[in-house]
Amino acid sequence: MFQIQGDQYSALNIVSNLKVILHKMSGKSKLLKVVLLGDGGVGKSSLMNRFVSNKFDAQSFHTIGVEFLNKDVEADGEHYTMQIWDTAGQERFKSLRTPFYRGADCCLLTFAVDDMQSFRNLSMWKKEFLYYADIEDGNNFPFVILANKVDVDNRCIPESDGKEWCANNGQTPYFETSAKDSTNVEEAFKAAIRRIRQLEEFVEMKPSHGNSVDLRKKSKAQQSGCCN
Ligand SMILES: Nc1nc2c(ncn2[C@@H]2O[C@H](COP(=O)(O)OP(=O)(O)OP(=O)(O)O)[C@@H](O)[C@H]2O)c(=O)[nH]1
Numbered sequence: 181m182f183q184i185q186g187d188q189y190s191a192l193n194i195v196s197n198l199k200v201i202l203h204k205m206s207g208k209s210k211l212l213k214v215v216l217l218g219d220g221g222v223g224k225s226s227l228m229n230r231f232v233s234n235k236f237d238a239q240s241f242h243t244i245g246v247e248f249l250n251k252d253v254e255a256d257g258e259h260y261t262m263q264i265w266d267t268a269g270q271e272r273f274k275s276l277r278t279p280f281y282r283g284a285d286c287c288l289l290t291f292a293v294d295d296m297q298s299f300r301n302l303s304m305w306k307k308e309f310l311y312y313a314d315i316e317d318g319n320n321f322p323f324v325i326l327a328n329k330v331d332v333d334n335r336c337i338p339e340s341d342g343k344e345w346c347a348n349n350g351q352t353p354y355f356e357t358s359a360k361d362s363t364n365v366e367e368a369f370k371a372a373i374r375r376i377r378q379l380e381e382f383v384e385m386k387p388s389h390g391n392s393v394d395l396r397k398k399s400k401a402q403q404s405g406c407c408n
């Protein structure tokens with residue numbers, strides 16, 4: 181597993197970009213960059229490890245900075261390599277995680293069903309992602325919501341509240357997961373691929389007005405300096 185801290189940032193970004201280019205040139209499978217976001221302790225690392233290695237650690241440590249793992253996946257007859265970026269959810273690591281949002285194909289927003297604050301923070305995470313990933317049209321960017329830890333007895337956020345948030349946020353796909361007992365973990369990650377394809381097709385079908393526009397990009401001049 182790659183773990184990144186401090187000065188290794190720019191070097192890692194270069195290596196990562198080179199890997200993406202080489203992978204695309206090889207023509208083997210499509211590389212998808214997927215970023216996991218959410219409050220500290222909601223289970224992002226556990227979800228990634230369950231999905232990639234089918235392992236669960238009840239005493240996992242907080243992530244510092246970012247880590248990533250690759251997993252080859254087949255969905256609807258096509259081959260993909262999912263490059264999953266697991267970020268540190270604690271506020272003090274914000275400056276270490278945000279440089280890695282750019283170039284993401286999908287963002288998995290995670291909360292824990294026994295942690296009300298992590299649910300309330302979903303909109304904050306979405307806003308932070310769109311800002312630092314430099315995405316102009318947030319309505320057409322693929323997000324998936326993971327409501328994690330559904331195995332616990334003391335959940336305080338009902339499924340209906342989670343789904344309501346999704347309905348108010350462009351019908352974002354919603355999955356109730358447990359990294360502990362594997363519930364829906366594979367389904368949620370594979371849904372990311374489906375969501376990417378769905379929104380790609382939607383954007384391609386949109387009528388063009390002459391010039392083609394990349395909806396994911398906005399110029400620096402257009403940015404308002406929010407979201408610190
Ligand atoms: N019961 C239960 N516990 C879980 C589940 N997923 C993670 N945990 C536990 O929750 C704690 C935090 O999990 P992590 O995966 O480290 O959380 P994180 O979101 O990566 O946290 P940061 O790295 O600080 O952002 C650990 O003790 C895990 O074992 C789950 O589905 N069910």
Ligand SMILES: [Mg+2]
Nearest residue numbers: 224225242243
């Ligand atoms: Mg973590």
